[in-house]
Amino acid sequence: MAQTGRAAVFVGVGRPFEIRELPIPEVEPDAILIRMSIANICGSDLHTWRGEYRRSATAGDAGFVTGHEGAGRVHTLGRNVRTDSLGRPLREGDRVAFTYFFPCRSCTTCLDDIPNACPTRFTRFGPRGVDIAPYFTGTYGEYYYLRPGHYVFKVPDELSDDIVAPANCALSQVIFGIQQGGLRFGDTIVLQGAGGLGLNAAAVAREMGAGQVIVIDRIAARLAMARRFGADTVIDASEYDTPEARIARVKELTGGVGVRVAMDLVGSARVVEEGLQMLRPGGTYVEIGCIHPSPLQTDASGFVWGNWRMVGMSHYHPWVLPRALDFLLRTKDRYPFGEMLSHKFPLAEINQAFETAEWMGRSNPSNVTRAALVM
Numbered sequence: 001m002a003q004t005g006r007a008a009v010f011v012g013v014g015r016p017f018e019i020r021e022l023p024i025p026e027v028e029p030d031a032i033l034i035r036m037s038i039a040n041i042c043g044s045d046l047h048t049w050r051g052e053y054r055r056s057a058t059a060g061d062a063g064f065v066t067g068h069e070g071a072g073r074v075h076t077l078g079r080n081v082r083t084d085s086l087g088r089p090l091r092e093g094d095r096v097a098f099t100y101f102f103p104c105r106s107c108t109t110c111l112d113d114i115p116n117a118c119p120t121r122f123t124r125f126g127p128r129g130v131d132i133a134p135y136f137t138g139t140y141g142e143y144y145y146l147r148p149g150h151y152v153f154k155v156p157d158e159l160s161d162d163i164v165a166p167a168n169c170a171l172s173q174v175i176f177g178i179q180q181g182g183l184r185f186g187d188t189i190v191l192q193g194a195g196g197l198g199l200n201a202a203a204v205a206r207e208m209g210a211g212q213v214i215v216i217d218r219i220a221a222r223l224a225m226a227r228r229f230g231a232d233t234v235i236d237a238s239e240y241d242t243p244e245a246r247i248a249r250v251k252e253l254t255g256g257v258g259v260r261v262a263m264d265l266v267g268s269a270r271v272v273e274e275g276l277q278m279l280r281p282g283g284t285y286v287e288i289g290c291i292h293p294s295p296l297q298t299d300a301s302g303f304v305w306g307n308w309r310m311v312g313m314s315h316y317h318p319w320v321l322p323r324a325l326d327f328l329l330r331t332k333d334r335y336p337f338g339e340m341l342s343h344k345f346p347l348a349e350i351n352q353a354f355e356t357a358e359w360m361g362r363s364n365p366s367n368v369t370r371a372a373l374v375m
Contacts, residue, residue: 007141008350008373009130011063013051016351018063022141025134029080030148034096038161039070039139040341041357041371042169043195043267044291049354052292062129067140068100069169071161072375075143085151086322095155097168097325100139101315102149116176116315140350142375151318156329163328163337165372166196171324173288174201174265176316178208181261181286185209188254190278191231193265193289194222196340196370199229201265203335206230207327214253216246222369229335243274250278259283269294276302276310284309343371 004021011018027033047053048066074094084090103115110118134145146152155164174197183189189205191198194217205213207230215226218237226234233253240246251258258280264271267289276285276298287310290296302308328337345353350373357371 005136005142006347007065007130007136007138007143008067008347009063010048010066013049017140017354019348019350020130022065022130022135023133024143025136025145027076027078027145028148029078031078031134032074032081032146032150032152033076033136034072034098034144034146035075036070036072036139036142036144036375037095038072038165038375039067039373040165040169040196041067041353041373042069043197043289044068046354046358047267047292062131064129065136065138065141067138067373069166070139070144070372071095071097071155071164071168072144078148084154085318086153088154090152090154095157095161095164096152097155097164097321098144098146098153099151099315099318099321100168102147105149113317116313116317140347140373142347151321153322153325155325159325159328159332160338162341162372163332164325166200166340166370167324167328168321170196170370171200171204171328172316172320173197173313174263175204175324175327176320177201177263177286177288177311177313178204178261180311180313181263181284183208183210183261186211187260188212188214189261189263190214190216190250190259190275191226191263191265192216192271192275193267194219194226194231194234194369195265197265197288198222199225199340199369201263202226202229202231203331203337204327207331212253214250214259225336225339225369243277247274247277254280261286263287264289267291267294269296272296273298276308279306279308282307284311286310287312288314340369341372342369344374345371347373347375 007022008017074092103118104120136143136145189210191201213231214233215231216235223234262275263286353371357368
């Protein structure tokens with residue numbers, strides 16, 4: 001086995017990633033070393049890169065490997081690992097998808113069956129730096145270390161890496177989010193944002209029996225793609241250029257009633273207030289996008305008189321990922337999942353990849369839905 005592998009090391013905000021050779025870690029008995037095939041640039045990775053997380057403002061002296069969305073093959077199995085998390089035989093060389101967070105399974109939160117909210121789940125990127133084993137703590141490298149307590153699932157041969165890559169984040173997030181929002185057969189849903197999360201959510205909502213799927217974005221190419229992913233109606237935020245105009249359009253599309261479920265898939269607190277105003281009485285707002293500090297001011301009486309709910313959600317329950325893979329297998333000929341990765345770069349070009357994927361602050365926003373690093 002090779003003694004080292006390449007990884008893109010995050011060394012601080014405003015500084016380029018550094019491609020370094022890192023030691024291949026010794027694999028613990030209950031761990032797995034993954035040889036990465038593809039790793040995507042998710043919106044949360046852009047937040048890290050911009051410095052919008054307090055913990056990413058400094059990367060420490062050594063830096064660390066970030067990234068979480070992607071897929072690969074089993075390189076080395078710990079001696080106690082014989083199956084995936086559904087009990088299916090697992091061998092070196094098998095293609096797999098995996099959860100990128102590691103609940104402890106022994107706290108009150110895990111006991112309450114909310115492993116996605118476990119206080120220790122964020123240990124995926126640290127506090128270890130690249131100077132401390134297992135080194136490969138993110139997917140932006142040739143290897144990724146699945147520590148003990150992981151969830152891993154074999155990937156069907158019929159699904160390409162391009163299709164599988166978003167399954168462990170974007171797709172699983174929205175499946176769980178729509179379920180948490182309580183979408184019922186025939187309900188109307190509005191999706192704020194048509195990036196990777198929004199496109200997946202449109203297809204999921206359609207397959208879950210939504211009566212009407214409405215998608216809002218300001219990028220024409222994304223809106224066109226949203227139609228192909230199951231949106232009944234798209235709202236161009238450049239045309240309907242005020243919150244009031246967008247709210248009125250949604251009310252018009254729903255006979256003045258409003259939607260049962262609205263979801264923030266943009267990651268901007270500015271869209272939350274207008275999304276709340278799109279709800280029907282008894283509706284639910286699902287907040288997934290604002291994973292960085294995002295102050296929000298709203299009229300609390302709307303929740304009282306509207307009988308609204310607001311559901312915040314990070315990560316997802318591990319049962320979702322194998323169902324996400326099944327969903328892709330069932331619907332791969334109905335939706336253009338393979339086209340969701342709009343831009344690909346080799347690992348060595350990670351800095352160009354991030355610059356291309358960036359959309360914030362641009363007068364002419366990027367058409368990128370997902371950029372990927374190919375190992």
